[in-house]
Amino acid sequence: SQTIHQWPATLVQPVGSPLSLECTVEGTSNPNLYWYRQAAGRGLQLLFYSIGIDQISSEVPQNLSASRPQDRQFILSSKKLLLSDSGFYLCAWSIAGTGSGGYTFGSGTRLTVV
Amino acid sequence: GQNIDQPTEMTATEGAIVQINCTYQTSGFNGLFWYQQHAGEAPTFLSYNVLDGLEEKGRFSSFLSRSKGYSYLLLKELQMKDSASYLCAVRDPFGGATNKLIFGTGTLLAVQP
DSSP, X not given: OOEEEEEOSEEEEXXXXXXXXXXXXXXXXXXXXXXXXEOTTOOEEEEEEEEETTEEEXXXXXXXXXXXXXXXXXXXXXXXXXXXXXXXXXXXXXXXXXXXXXXXXXXXEEEEEO | OOEEEOOSEEEEETTSOEEEEEEEEOSSOOOEEEEEEOTTSOOEXXXXXXXXXXXXXXXXXXXXXXXXXXXXXXXXXXXXXXXXEEEEEEEOTTOGGGOOEEEOOOEEEEEEO
């Protein structure tokens, strides 16, 4: 069966510090991978998606970047965090295409920038 | 562009039935999803609709009308554990194999004794 792991679960970082969140998927090959952010009381905002190794698409201009160095690894990074980067970050995977498969989400990272 | 509307909050009584509505305005259509999200946790998949009509899965059912840009999630025999946010999402009709989902802001359901 497929599983998705995301870490850390919580993170408190000072403004201006770097960030690295990691997500890995097991039990599947060539997954589509996604990073979403959920601000308090808000919906899920798509930040990045990837359909293959080193293929990253950004949905919104921002202070963050993403990388996919291996097929089942997706990393969210920042060189210098801003207060506005606080939120709940979710990694997700899906199969490619337009079937009935939705997303399976990781457990999320609660990031607080202070 | 795409826009998805859901009520912000709803309250219902344990054992009752509740209907959560979702309307969407998109320039195409390629599938609609419902997710459940408990506070502080990740969303979990509930249902998928791509054709008009009702999809039933235990206590949960989801309905779709493509001509009206409308869906609802029906929860029967409510339990306290059903207190959660319910997210409506549509697949980007122009996303192709990317399978991008566009989420509404969610409906926070509070089930009371």
